[in-house]
Amino acid sequence: MASVSYVRQKEPLGLGHAILCARPLVGDEPFGAFLGDDVIVARTPCMRQLLAVFERYGGPVLAVERVPRDEISRYGVIRPKPVGGNVYEVLDLVEKPPAHEAPSDLAIIGRYVLTPDLFPLLAETRPDARGEIQLTDGLRALRRARPLYAVEFEGKRYDTGDKLGFLKATVEFALARPDLAEAFRAYLKTLKL
Numbered sequence: 001m002a003s004v005s006y007v008r009q010k011e012p013l014g015l016g017h018a019i020l021c022a023r024p025l026v027g028d029e030p031f032g033a034f035l036g037d038d039v040i041v042a043r044t045p046c047m048r049q050l051l052a053v054f055e056r057y058g059g060p061v062l063a064v065e066r067v068p069r070d071e072i073s074r075y076g077v078i079r080p081k082p083v084g085g086n087v088y089e090v091l092d093l094v095e096k097p098p099a100h101e102a103p104s105d106l107a108i109i110g111r112y113v114l115t116p117d118l119f120p121l122l123a124e125t126r127p128d129a130r131g132e133i134q135l136t137d138g139l140r141a142l143r144r145a146r147p148l149y150a151v152e153f154e155g156k157r158y159d160t161g162d163k164l165g166f167l168k169a170t171v172e173f174a175l176a177r178p179d180l181a182e183a184f185r186a187y188l189k190t191l192k193l
Contacts, residue, residue: 005025007022008021013127014131015132016135017132023116026116027116030114031116033110036110037110038111038159040063040153040156049151050111050113059149060114060118060139060142061112061150061151062093062111062149062150063109063112063151064078064152068105070099077093077103077107078103079092080104080106080150086151086153088151089149090147090148092140092143093140095134095137115142118138171188
């Protein structure tokens with residue numbers, strides 16, 4: 001069905017650097033990027049939703065989700081222009097802005113359909129104050145050359161990079177499994193809280 005390859009980022013030098021590490025595998029083809037700490041459950045897989053927009057418009061596509069303003073500073077955030085339905089053209093994007101400076105409440109979530117013209121821009125991107133190459137900075141440069149799109153995906157996201165999010169995902173997935181649900185639910189009822 002699919003051929004899966006991976007590369008290991010040997011140092012934590014930012015998401016832009018991680019994407020750049022995949023350049024030898026990707027070559028000159030569009031590619032998908034999945035961040036492992038975002039688990040998304042959807043009737044139509046999130047990546048399939050992004051691919052539909054990529055196929056229609058031919059440009060890079062980001063998954064986005066509305067998040068509360070008090071959490072927005074944890075995310076890259078887009079300035080959207082509605083295209084139709086749950087699809088937006090990305091007019092700008094900012095990495096982890098303070099809530100009062102965020103251009104919207106649409107946060108970038110860990111699913112992307114990207115194009116190889118991003119690689120030279122990432123290679124030229126200067127590291128930030130923490131020494132990281134931010135994907136957002138590379139995408140901003142790409143946005144000056146071509147349209148970028150975002151999809152407010154349909155589905156439920158679990159932020160498993162957050163301890164509480166990881167626990168919520170574990171419990172909900174266990175309760176959704178026919179082979180575990182009854183015994184796990186019984187166990188939870190025995191807990192003295």
